[in-house]
Amino acid sequence: xxxxxxxxxxxxxxxxxxxxxxxxxGEVVAYGSTxxxxxxxxxxxxxxxxxxxxxxxxxxxxxLPRLKCIAVTAAGTNVVDGAAARRRGIPVCNTPxxxxxxxxxxxxxxxxxxxxxxxxxxxSIRDGEWARRGTFCYWLTxxxxxxxxxxxxxxxxxxxxxxxxxxxAFGMDVVACSHHPQPAPDFAPFAFADRDELFRRAxxxxxxxxxxxxxxxxxxxxxxxLMKPGGIVINTSRGPVCxxxxxxDALRSGHLAAFGADVLEKEPPSADDPLLSAPNTLITPxxxxxxxxxxxxxxxxxxxxxxxxxxxxxxxxxxx
Numbered sequence: 001x002x003x004x005x006x007x008x009x010x011x012x013x014x015x016x017x018x019x020x021x022x023x024x025x026g027e028v029v030a031y032g033s034t035x036x037x038x039x040x041x042x043x044x045x046x047x048x049x050x051x052x053x054x055x056x057x058x059x060x061x062x063x064l065p066r067l068k069c070i071a072v073t074a075a076g077t078n079v080v081d082g083a084a085a086r087r088r089g090i091p092v093c094n095t096p097x098x099x100x101x102x103x104x105x106x107x108x109x110x111x112x113x114x115x116x117x118x119x120x121x122x123x124s125i126r127d128g129e130w131a132r133r134g135t136f137c138y139w140l141t142x143x144x145x146x147x148x149x150x151x152x153x154x155x156x157x158x159x160x161x162x163x164x165x166x167x168x169a170f171g172m173d174v175v176a177c178s179h180h181p182q183p184a185p186d187f188a189p190f191a192f193a194d195r196d197e198l199f200r201r202a203x204x205x206x207x208x209x210x211x212x213x214x215x216x217x218x219x220x221x222x223x224x225x226l227m228k229p230g231g232i233v234i235n236t237s238r239g240p241v242c243x244x245x246x247x248x249d250a251l252r253s254g255h256l257a258a259f260g261a262d263v264l265e266k267e268p269p270s271a272d273d274p275l276l277s278a279p280n281t282l283i284t285p286x287x288x289x290x291x292x293x294x295x296x297x298x299x300x301x302x303x304x305x306x307x308x309x310x311x312x313x314x315x316x317x318x319x320x
Contacts, residue, residue, distance in 0.1 A: 001025060001026030001027070001047045001048060001310060002026060002027045002029070002045055002046050002047050002048070002066075003022055003025065003026055003027065003028045003029070003046065003047065003048040003050065003306065004029050004030075004031075004042060004043060004045075004046035004048070004049055004050065005019060005028070005029070005030035005031060005050040006031055006033075006034040006039065006042065006043070006049065006050065006051045006052075006054040007031065007032070007033045007034055007051060007052050007053055007054050008030050008031070008032060008050075008052075008073075009032040009033050010033075010052040010053055010073070011052070011073060011295050011298060011299065012290070012295070013295060013296075013299065017030060018299045019299070019303070021299070021300070021303035022303055022306060025306065025307065025310055026047070026048075026310075029042075034054050036054075036055065039054050039055070039056070039060065040060055040063065040064075043056075043060070043064055043067070044064065044066075045066060046064070046066060046067060047066055047067065047068050047069070048067075048068065048069045048070075048071060048306055048309070049064075049067060049069075049070050049071070050071045050072075050073060050302060050306075051070065051071075051072055051073070051079060051080070052072070052073045052074055052079075053079060054079065055079050055080075056070060056079065056080045056081065056085075057081050057084070058081040058083075058084035061081060061084045061085055061088060061090070062084065062088075067088070067090055068090060068309075069090060069091055069093065069306070069309045069314065070085055070090060070091070070092045070093070071093050071302050071305050071306055071309075072092060072093065072094045072095070072318075073095060073298050073299075073302050074094065074095060074298070075094055075095060075096050075097070075098065075099075076094075076210055076211065076238060077092055077094050077318050077319075078210070078211050078238070080092050082318060082319035083319065085319055086319045086320075091309065091314040091317045091319065091320075092317065092318050092319045093302075093305040093306075093309065093314060093315065093316045093317055093318070094316050094318050095297070095298045095301040095302055095305070095316065096158070096301075096316055097158045097159070098289075098294055098297035098298045098301055099288070099289040099291065099294030099297065099298075100158050100159050100162050101162065101294075102288065102289055102290070102291040102293070102294040103159055103236050103288045103289055103294075104159060104162040104163045104166055105166075106236060106262060106284070106287075106288035107163050107166075107206055107234055107236055107288070108163075108166055108170075110234050110236075110260030110261075110262070110282055110284070111146070111204060111206075111232065111234055111260060112146075113260070113282055114232055114257075114258040114260050114280070114282055115143070115144040115145070115146065115232075116143055116144070117140065117141045120140060120141065121139070121140060124140060146167070146170040146171060146172050146204075147170065147171035147172070148171060148172070148173070149172050149173070149203040149204060150172065150173045150174070150175060150201050150202050150203045150204070151163075151164070151167035151172040151173070151174050151175070151202065151203070151204050151206065152175050152176070152177070152193075152198040152199065152201060152202025152204065152205040152206070153167070153174060153175070153176040153177070153206055153208060154176075154177050154195070154198060154205060154206070154207050154208065154209055154218070155177070155178070155179075155207065155208035155209030155210075155237065156176040156177065156178035156182050156192075156208070157208065159208045160176060160178075160206075160208040161182075161185065163206050163208060164176060164185060164190070165185065165187070167204075167206075168185075168187045168190070172204075173189045173190075174187075174189070174190045174191075175190070175191050175192070175193045175197070175198050175201050175202060176190070176191075176192055176193070176198070177192070177193055177194060177195050177198045178192060179209075195218070195223070196223070196226055199223045199224075199226040199227050200226045200227070200228075202227065202231065203228065203230075203231055203232065204231065204232045204233075204234065205219070205227070205231065205232070205233045205234070206233075206234045206236075207219065207233070207234065207235045207236065207237040207241050207242070208236070208237055209237055209241060210237070210238070211237070211238035211240055211241060215238075215241050216240050216241065217240065217241070217242070217243045218241055218242075219233060219235070219241060219242040219243060219246070219247060220242075220243040220246045221243070221246040221249070221250070224246060224247070224250045224255065224256060225255070227255070227256070229254070229255055229257075230257045231255075231256055231257060232256070232257055232258045232259070232260070233247065233256065233258075233259050233260075234259075234260045234261070235259075235260070235261040235262070235263055236261070236262045236263065236288045237263065238263055239261070239263040239264040239265040239266070239267060240265050242261070242265070244264065244265050244273060244274050244275050245274050247259055247274075247275060247278070248274035248275055248277075248278035249274075251278040251279050251280055251281065252278060252279065256280075257280060258280040258281070258282070259275070259278070259280065259281050259282070260281070260282040260283075261275070261281070261282075261283050261284075262283075262284045262285075262286055262287065262288040263286055264283070267286060268285075301316070
């Protein structure tokens with residue numbers, strides 16, 4: 001079995017190969033990154049392809065006769081045409097729940113910074129502001145607490161559930177929108193809601209849905225208008241779930257108080273991305289998932305996915 005890793009630099013695991021767990025399973029060829037024009041050449045002799053950002057579309061999958069399994073080193077699999085793989089009998093295996101705690105904690109890192117602006121106040125102190133004022137305290141922005149606010153969790157998988165739990169621990173009421181029926185948690189207040197009701201009720205909307213044609217642009221002028229004035233949106237799912245121009249307009253009008261994101265429609269963003277010049281934004285470079293523990297989880301799950309495939313019992317298959 002020939003296993004080809006197309007882009008293991010995306011995991012940034014440091015020195016040495018992270019794929020020692022694949023030893024003994026076949027020939028392993030790992031590339032740090034693979035530009036689009038070289039994907040087919042490098043994938044041609046692969047029985048198993050491991051990808052993170054390298055795109056495997058229907059045309060390419062059809063031109064790889066040896067290919068038997070695709071392992072995606074992420075939870076989202078939009079870089080692979082799963083339907084085309086299914087027609088060939090090729091399982092596409094992802095790495096679910098590898099970074100649930102890491103991403104959930106990043107959601108609240110963004111949210112708390114937007115509510116309290118700790119970095120802004122720290123910088124002002126170092127610039128002499130506290131000494132100039134001569135008072136025992138001051139604040140440069142409204143100080144918002146989460147207790148009693150309503151958290152809307154759009155997408156209620158394992159990550160959405162963890163965010164809901166943390167929100168509840170902060171004293172928030174929680175409403176959630178789920179594409180599939182889910183049991184309610186054992187805390188209250190909690191309610192399921194459809195999309196529009198969630199946007200109407202939430203003070204904070206946190207996005208945890210996959211990118212599909214149904215969810216693309218779900219945060220747009222129409223859904224933002226449903227929100228109460230002064231709301232906050234947090235996006236750690238996929239950039240295109242939000243219409244950047246509409247979010248920027250809502251921020252400039254003041255209807256939306258703040259926007260925090262770890263993902264953007266285009267990554268890296270162009271200089272004219274409307275969110276870069278919009279007020280009250282906090283953007284991090286797609287790092288919510290990137291704790292040391294979460295990255296090791298990706299490696300471990302991917303190795304086990306390939307091991308299970310080789311044993312004839314593929315797991316974490318997203319295109320059954």
